[in-house]
Amino acid sequence: MSSAAHKALRPIAVFEAFKGVLVLVVGLGLLGFLGRDNGAFAEQIIRQLHLDPARHYAKLFIMTMAQESDSQLMAFATFAAFYATVRFVEAYGLWNERRWAEWLAALSGAVYVPIEIYELVNRASWVKLGALLVNVAVVVYMGWLLTENKRREAAEEKNRNLAG
Secondary structure, three states: OOHHHHOOHHHHHHHHHHHHHHHHHHHHHHHOOOOOOHHHHHHHHHHHOOOOOOOHHHHHHHHHHHHOOHHHHHHHHHHHHHHHHHHHHHHHHHHOOOHHHHHHHHHHHHHHHHHHHHHHHHOOOHHHHHHHHHHHHHHHHHHHHHHHHHHHHHHHHHHHHHHO
16 A cells, blocks of 8 residues: 555554653653652652642542552553553554554554543543544544555455466
8 A cells, every 4th residue: 555545654653652652751750659658759749840739630649659559669660661662662563554553553542442431421521532532533544544455455466366
């Protein structure tokens, strides 16, 4: 298939790489909590960001971090590194128009759709709606691209058989 037909792969690859970087930064940030009073450290971070520690999400962050042990933080950081690696591999494959990456993008995106729908139904927000719409668009595009690739390969095989 021509590069024109793959015009959305590179922006999707950049988006996947961005998600990988974001999760990697969060995972590395979790390592900063190792060996500390996590609740106090979380509150210090919230205050340095000039956020109100009494606000819902700030308080939730502080309470959550206060309950986490070093082994849990290490497990989360390890998972973040694994997740980021998958995103980087997917981004590389999409950038280079690899079919396996198209499958990976379609399947990994489809996994999140039910979760995003559940979250949207339980607590709707524009951000959640936007995430769902972007994810559905990527899954639909990947499905279309994979179908088109299959049709193209079948047509090429038919032409080879007719010519040979």
